[in-house]
Amino acid sequence: MPILRCIQDELGWVPRDCVPMLAEILNLSRAEVYGVVTFYHDFRHAPPGRNVIKVCRAESCQAAGGVALAEHIKRRLGIDFGETTHDHAFTLEAVYCLGNCACSPAAVIDDDLVGRVTPARFDEKIAHLNRPDR
């Protein structure tokens, strides 16, 4: 898993081509490696957009306006969870608890955790995003 993590940190996703290579190096079957890659939600199977937005959908955030926030973000970006915009600017991912429940609702914008997110605060945050292509 630390190897897969390194690959994803470097590339932003885990390309399918890595599987046979890793299997050979680690003396595992390709099925075993593929099984691990597909089991964990963190590992992406396609390149993400330049900016990755993760929104918490768990109970504490639901209780504090998280559902309306998620709807706003989907509308604002024009995509659903698990999708990337056509211009590859944004990928929207769902997460289930960021441990920031006392500051609900929470989201992660690129690598920054943001608490007490309102639709207005979200719009303000993404207005400044300008991450260069990977």
Place this chain on the structure above:
Amino acid sequence: MSEPVIFVPRDSGALSLGAESVALAIATEAQRRGKQVRIVRNGSRGVYWLEPMVEVATGGSRIAYGPVAAEDVSGLFDANWLDGGAHRLALGPTEELPYLKKQERLTFARVGITDPVSVDDYLSHGGYRGLQRALSLTSPAVVEEVVLSGLRGRGGAGFPAGIKWRTTQQTDASQKYIVCNADEGDSGTFSDRMIMEGDPFVLIEGMTVAAIAVGATQGYIYVRSEYPHAIRILSEAIRGAEQRGYLGSDVCGSGKAFKLDVRVGAGAYICGEETAMLESLEGKRGMVRFKPPLPAIAGLFGKPTVINNVITLSSVPTILEKGGAFYKNFGMGRSLGTLPIQLAGNVKYPGLIEKAFGVTLREIIYEYGGGTASGRPVRAVQIGGPLGAYFPEAMLDLPLDYEAIAAKGGLLGHGGIVVFDDTVDMLRQARYAMEFCALESCGKCTPCRIGSTRGVEVIDRIQASRGRSKSDSAALLRDLCDTMTAGSLCALGGLTPLPVMSALRHFPQDFGLPANAIS
């Protein structure tokens, strides 16, 4: 006179509200004004509605200000805050905040007070006394101290920690392991994160004591990937402990070895289940294992392994330092000691409240939490994360005690409380519980893997149908929940019925069903 010290938290919660830019603004402004200050990045005190909460220490006491935004910093200097000048954000001495003053902090005694990565700070606040005492005792005596304290696993299952330790201690093996479960995935819980970010040494010390007690030489902390700050701070603290001889081949000159490493998860809720976690640590899919064999006898790589939650292990230093009998004096019934309660959701004053077991939900939600943030009436409360039951307002006099909550069909879990106001739709919450189970199921047991998806469908059918067909669907949902409870290996499939059935039992009107439709 020494320079004033300014504390700005580096806790994730505070950072998510702009603590980093506040710290930067303070440094810049102090320099511009030619003021000598020392900025310490502490953990959070757990009063989250006041974050980022900045504290200024001049002389003996610490004065709190919050919530501070970067734009407020210049005004704070204008008000002469370094010498206790009046300001609208001033909250008085931190220790006197009623929210903190009424608590009984044992495990969280240092969180928010010390610099989390300073060994010296830890030592000067009573750190490593538990380990020193443990090193002066025999291994079985250390285990018996923990048994005596009545400490139960704080991760959710509530199994007596000392019994687990005793099993591992009495099992002969060439290698034993200590694994700390820091895969805190339950919504509404964040106490593990606060410890790892605010006082990582207490966890490191607790794990070292466990290692000495059972004869383990290697430890792993399995941290979820959603906690990057905790991972960074823990790693820094482990390096510090190694440099000072508190970890390594010769712990405190005792001749005993203990090495500790951090392992990072990859976003799988099920890996908080102890056997799935072991699979994940071994580099495999996080599939739940059959028990027996118990991990205490055949755990990580088939070797005897103690697996405890962050809070369980972090409670150990106090128990060793002050004795099991001291710890046992807190609490009620068979729930002994203190519980770090995490209050979140729709609540005015969310945060961390460490109290002895036995405090009621009502006290926590109203006296500490101040009711809902929206100002509307409380309608439902979920205790113990996504697998915990929903209780109506009328049941809030329940004490926080493992047995009392179980008797009412709920579970205390990791001590997270999520409050909902009267706009909540309980059918939707029940549906979400099934959806979450479907998403996070490891797939090993059919009732969990398939039952959860069928559960979502049945709940949709209850919503869409009327009359006879509706009550038939409700009966079907109950049958399905019974099957999941009885036919799943672990808590995910086994306990998802709790939120679903409690929603149906206590809030039948949200399902369009008459009262007492489900007994």
